[in-house]
Amino acid sequence: MTSDAGRMTSGAAVRGMRAAVIHHYGGPEEFRTETVPEPVAGPGQVLIDVTLAGLNYADLHCRTGEYARYPLPAVLGADVVGRRRGDGRRVVALLRAGGGYARVAVAEAAHTVEVPDGVADAQALALLEQGATAYGALTLAGRLRPGETVAVTAAAGGVGHLAVQLARELGAARVLALASTPAKREFARSLGADRVLDPADPGLADRLGESGGVDLFVDLVGGPVLRAGLAGLAPFGRLLSVGARGGPEESFSVDELADRSAGLLGFWLQHVLADRALFAATAARLFELAAGRRLVARIDRTVPLSGVAGAHRVLAARETMGKVLVDVGRED
Ligand SMILES: NC(=O)c1ccc[n+]([C@@H]2O[C@H](COP(=O)([O-])OP(=O)(O)OC[C@H]3O[C@@H](n4cnc5c(N)ncnc54)[C@H](OP(=O)(O)O)[C@@H]3O)[C@@H](O)[C@H]2O)c1
Known part of the structure; x- marks a missing residue:
């Protein structure tokens, strides 16, 4: 302010x-x-x-x-x-x-x-804030393509629960939702997640890697889950940082990314807001989906x-x- x-x-x-x-x-x-x-x-x-x-x-x-x-x-x-x-x-x-x-x-x-x-x-x-973040992250930064597998952390949260729905809407073949409690995971499942995972599961990287791995890992939390996200990527997969809870962050070497043919991406809503036409078009798309009950904010x-x-x-x-x-x- x-x-x-x-x-x-x-x-x-x-x-x-x-x-x-x-x-x-x-x-x-x-x-x-x-x-x-x-x-x-x-x-x-x-x-x-x-x-x-x-x-x-x-x-x-x-x-x-x-x-x-x-x-x-x-x-x-x-x-x-x-x-x-x-x-x-x-x-x-x-x-x-x-x-x-x-x-x-x-x-x-x-x-x-x-x-x-x-x-x-x-x-x-x-x-608006959280939907434009989810939509911009998936489409502009993540460049989600139909048929891909998407994972979302904090999947029951303000951004996350919209990202799960939007990934579905944008044609993801599989959506994996990470959330910390059974109630949150049940909620994420009700939104269309195919699989729900506990971010504290020590075997998280293996679970993410099952069935070919994750094409786009959308992270809203930061920290150690990013390392599991990288390990669970499919070849040519993308790790997308959208949020952080505060605290130490992971860092990745170029070699680690190259070894997996992995991409490391970021997203900041400010870059959508700075472009009035893009912001207005994003809002219009979100409202259109909401009016058709294809996107529902809890x-x-x-x-x-x-x-x-x-x-x-x-x-x-x-x-x-x-x-x-x-x-x-x-x-x-
Ligand atoms: N890049 C951008 O432009 C942009 C724009 C808007 C928001 N964001 C970011 O997106 C993320 C989600 O924002 P939101 O407003 O929708 O919040 P939220 O998801 O409704 O709440 C945060 C969630 O983070 C998870 N979390 C993990 N570790 C946590 C910790 N130590 N303390 C508190 N929560 C923790 C919790 O989910 P679990 O219990 O399931 O882990 C919690 O429900 C935030 O990091 C926010 O800063 C980024």
């Missing part, structure tokens, strides 16, 4: 709004529900009267100051859905400068898309604005399946 301190200007003309605010980087206990000045839209920006804000894994790192060190006090939250000020149109937006856990958010117009009638607010919100829970701290706790404790939402109009 690079300019939020500037946006929180005080003065008689500035209206107040309720928001979940942090005054220090630290644990979830840092959140305070407070009245703060409404943000002000600058050139190329729009104001949104927010109905729902989303949680993303990166929010946890933003809160501790490890990811992006926003000026304090700060309002975190990277995605919102609501009504655009001025024309009242239903829009969903990605906020690269934070500010989502609030009744009003300011968004770049270029990072805002209108929500079609056939898609509910919660679906649109759960699909809403794990919706918490009130005063419940953001608890929502951060359950996300960090790996207790969620799908997307966590904040109803910014509620304070219980």
Whole structure:
């Protein structure tokens, strides 16, 4: 949230709004529900009267100051859905400068898309950040081809559960889903995964390598699972890093990759967002799939604005399946 301190200007003309605010980087206990000045839209920006804000894994790192060190006090939250000020149109937006856990958010117009009638607010919100990540990772970075075998880590999570469905939709012949609990694995299976695996299984690399191995290993977690992913690749397979939980990362030598004819890839949603036409086309595709019920986001829970701290706790404790939402109009 690079300019939020500037946006929180005080003065008689500035209206107040309720928001979940942090005054220090630290644990979830840092959140305070407070009245703060409404943000002000600058050139190329729009104001949104927010109905729902989303949680993303990166929010946890933003809160501790490890990811992006926003000026304090700060309002975190990277995605919102609501009504655009001025024309009242239903829009969903990605906020690269934070500010989502609030009744009003300011968004770049270029990072805002209108929500079609056939898609509910919660679906649109759960699909945009995490769906565009899953779709971009599979298609742009991973270059998934029909008939390939795809594996997805954190497969019951916000990005992961959409990646499992999208891999199917894009013609993967087999989808392997990795998730840490039986309930999560059962959920991943219900989404169309052919096989579910426990990332803690010491024989994981062998299981991934069965039936010819994995063509595209989509990793949302980082760390040791990447090594198992490399070992389980089919010849010419691709290891795709999309996310990290924090902590030491694996490194691979060129020789290790060459020995397997393997590719090592990365994906960052920012490169989709930076291209308005690509971002809009991605959103349109996701909404089309959602309207046809071919892609369904699971809403794990919706918490009130005063419940953001608890929502951060359950996300960090790996207790969620799908997307966590904040109803910014509620304070219980
Ligand atoms: N590259 C990009 O542009 C981009 C964009 C959006 C998100 N992401 C990344 O994608 C990943 C998923 O994001 P999300 O918002 O959808 O989160 P999420 O998947 O809903 O939650 C994170 C999941 O990571 C797994 N995990 C493994 N080790 C963990 C640990 N030590 N602590 C907590 N969780 C752990 C857990 O699944 P299990 O219990 O099943 O292991 C947990 O449910 C994150 O790494 C995020 O940063 C990247």
